[in-house]
Amino acid sequence: MQMSGAQMVCEAIIAEGVKTVFGYPGGAIMHVYDEIYKQNGFEHILNRHEQASVHAADGYARATGEVGVAMVTSGPGFTNAVTGLATAYMDSIPLVVISGQVPSQLIGTDGFQEIDAVGISRPCTKHNFLIRSLEELPRVLKEAFYIARSGRPGPVLVDVPKDITVEIGEFKYPDSINIPSYKPTYKGNKRQIEKAVEAIKSAKKPLLYLGGGIVLSNAADLVRELAEKTQIPAVETLMARGVMGAKNPLLLGMLGMHGNYSSNMAMSETDLVISLGARFDDRVTGKLSEFAKYADIIHVDIDAANIGKLVDVDYPIVGDITKVVEAMLPQLDDIDTDRFEAWRNILKRYDELHPQSYVDSDDVIKPQWVIERLGELLGENAIITSDVGQHQMWAAQHYPFDRPRQWINSGGLGTMGFGFPAALGAKRAFPDKTVINITGDGSILMNMQELVTAAEYKIPVINVILNNHFLGMVRQWQTFFYEKRYSETDLSFQPNFKALAEACGGIGYDVSTKEEFDAALKDAIEQDKVCFMNVQTNRFEDVLPMVPSGGALFNMMLPQKIDNSKEVK
Amino acid sequence: MANSINERHVISVIVMNESSVLARVTALFAGRGYNIESLTVAPIPESDMSHITIATNGSSRVMEQITKQLHKLIPVYKVIEHEEMVEKEMVLVKFPIAENLSDISALCAAYNGGIVNVGTEMVIAQVADEPKRIKHFIEASQRYNPCEIVRGGVVAIER
Known part of the structure; x- marks a missing residue:
């Protein structure tokens, strides 16, 4: 069929089954937007900043497991999208981002709104393409979607020069793909899996170390089965919250810099780490030489480069978690689960000794209370997104996540401003679920223009701002490590959040008591409109436990057991 | 960390011929x-691929990461x-014509090369040999006052 390059872009998006595209038009991408106007195969959401478009597509992808799509123009449109690409890249999220480019004959001339998009995005995409001719456009679009979702997923950029979007040619969307140089490994090596199973059977203190790869592989049910069958305790990384389910007795909690005591102690004392889809990030391991010092390591990862990158691995298995765990399960029929009972009891004692806790206050709202309350009221029904900082860690520590894809946050890159647009994407994918963005008074301002998007498209996302009038996480480090010199972290000067939300067509709530919080949340859910819930919380609350950067996991600063809300720092 | 000694390694990377692959x-x-x-870098004859040869150095952990x-x-x-390889490198050296040409010629011959171009003021010598021997050749050529030395990169093939 004869059609323009712009039409081909739209046809490919429709052929891939994409229902929602997030984006922002501009000169170089106008022909594509003209075709978007004419078609009705997918909806387009106009964010108010390109960064938000990519985060929204990212939130959509994380909530659904499908490829998210964003569209931006050349030059500044693209550069605004870079943070979104990098965020998705660090967390292995499948995205296809289509960017306009100046006409082919202008490339390299410093044309208006020209920037080397493939050059800039090379280190923050899984792959990228600059379209050279109309003939290659259908194939490249097909490959872009395939590369984004296969193997270790990631964002793919397709940069399309304007002249190619006008040109007319034959369109046939390819049925199959053949990239000789790209063949991801899904099935783990049989012999290696057998050896790993033997190691599990002969271990005394094994530990399941669960990472975000399980979520990406949709393998949570299998991993739960593995844990239950073997009765091996489990720790989750930030990206794996929800994999085991909060009520699962085998789950110790989250490990790492803000992990709970029993999780970090388990990692320090285990004799066999069974790492599934985790990548030994520095925020997880602390001091590497002390990390899992007494353990052999089984490392299952679809990305061979993750294996042996930071720690020496005894049982490397390159493959998809689903495939590898499926292969392991039948070989574990005869496992003696009593074998690990003493180990489980030790860890239980650790948890009783220092449970994940905080001291509540009657005078001021504690941020942890807000998270717990959200958990009580919404539980497994809500999708929780977050920005980056203290509120993110409290959410990860205290919300009872029950299933994967319930928790959406920027783990690898740590992008402030991610939560709100990501929540828009998640809510668009699941309109019947309550979507809460847990955020801070710093982060929310980094993409607050999305109030307008949310109001226009009636995407009722609830932004719970844990307001401590600080860039809280940096402030916490300044308290601990910079002798309380609060350099540029005091956010006492603030917008009127309630009025701000209302000015943009949303609802605002000022909350400073627990009763007000409950009432505001109830109202927000009933109103079904985007809102800012400005919750005044204890100013100097710290995220604890904390392993100081570069320290050993077992050297944790633990929560105080007294009410600290009257403390003046 | 075990095997943290930095060693020289040569790797060959076979890539699809497409824009920006070298980048x-x-x-x-x-x-x-x-x-x-x-x-x-050069295209592989009668294929749509290119052969990139990179000489690098690093510990065994770094080398494993580079490869992956x-x-x-x-x-x-x-x-x-590459572990068992034949490795060659080429060098072109420009000497003033006033230097002792027979000495230069003998030196080049000792390193499997020779004079490949003679102009009015300069002669150009070419040598292709193992990188270590190329280094020795360049050292030895210093006494003939070379005005320009251009070294090619390493190419290698597994034995």
Whole structure:
């Protein structure tokens, strides 16, 4: 069929089954937007900043497991999208981002709104393409979607020069793909899996170390089965919250810099780490030489480069978690689960000794209370997104996540401003679920223009701002490590959040008591409109436990057991 | 960390011939802090692929990462970390014609090369040999006051 390059872009998006595209038009991408106007195969959401478009597509992808799509123009449109690409890249999220480019004959001339998009995005995409001719456009679009979702997923950029979007040619969307140089490994090596199973059977203190790869592989049910069958305790990384389910007795909690005591102690004392889809990030391991010092390591990862990158691995298995765990399960029929009972009891004692806790206050709202309350009221029904900082860690520590894809946050890159647009994407994918963005008074301002998007498209996302009038996480480090010199972290000067939300067509709530919080949340859910819930919380609350950067996991600063809300720092 | 000794290694990277593939490979080295000692690229005859030869150095852990990270690049078809290889490098040296040409010629012959061009003021010598011997040749040629030395990168083939 004869059609323009712009039409081909739209046809490919429709052929891939994409229902929602997030984006922002501009000169170089106008022909594509003209075709978007004419078609009705997918909806387009106009964010108010390109960064938000990519985060929204990212939130959509994380909530659904499908490829998210964003569209931006050349030059500044693209550069605004870079943070979104990098965020998705660090967390292995499948995205296809289509960017306009100046006409082919202008490339390299410093044309208006020209920037080397493939050059800039090379280190923050899984792959990228600059379209050279109309003939290659259908194939490249097909490959872009395939590369984004296969193997270790990631964002793919397709940069399309304007002249190619006008040109007319034959369109046939390819049925199959053949990239000789790209063949991801899904099935783990049989012999290696057998050896790993033997190691599990002969271990005394094994530990399941669960990472975000399980979520990406949709393998949570299998991993739960593995844990239950073997009765091996489990720790989750930030990206794996929800994999085991909060009520699962085998789950110790989250490990790492803000992990709970029993999780970090388990990692320090285990004799066999069974790492599934985790990548030994520095925020997880602390001091590497002390990390899992007494353990052999089984490392299952679809990305061979993750294996042996930071720690020496005894049982490397390159493959998809689903495939590898499926292969392991039948070989574990005869496992003696009593074998690990003493180990489980030790860890239980650790948890009783220092449970994940905080001291509540009657005078001021504690941020942890807000998270717990959200958990009580919404539980497994809500999708929780977050920005980056203290509120993110409290959410990860205290919300009872029950299933994967319930928790959406920027783990690898740590992008402030991610939560709100990501929540828009998640809510668009699941309109019947309550979507809460847990955020801070710093982060929310980094993409607050999305109030307008949310109001226009009636995407009722609830932004719970844990307001401590600080860039809280940096402030916490300044308290601990910079002798309380609060350099540029005091956010006492603030917008009127309630009025701000209302000015943009949303609802605002000022909350400073627990009763007000409950009432505001109830109202927000009933109103079904985007809102800012400005919750005044204890100013100097710290995220604890904390392993100081570069320290050993077992050297944790633990929560105080007294009410600290009257403390003046 | 075991095997933290930095050693010289030569790797061959077979890539699909497509735009910016070399940029992807070199950007990976730059971005992840790996060294490139020398680099050569040329198309593989009668195929749609190219052969990149990179001489680098690093510990065995770094070498493993380099190999794996290269392999992750979508247009990279194959990565060979050479162990048993034949390795050659070429050098062109320009000498003033006033120097002792028979000595220069003898020196080049000792390193499997010779004088390949004679002009009115300069002669050009060419030598192709193992990188270590190229280094020796360049040292030995200093006494004939070379005005310009151009070294090619390493090419290698597994034995």
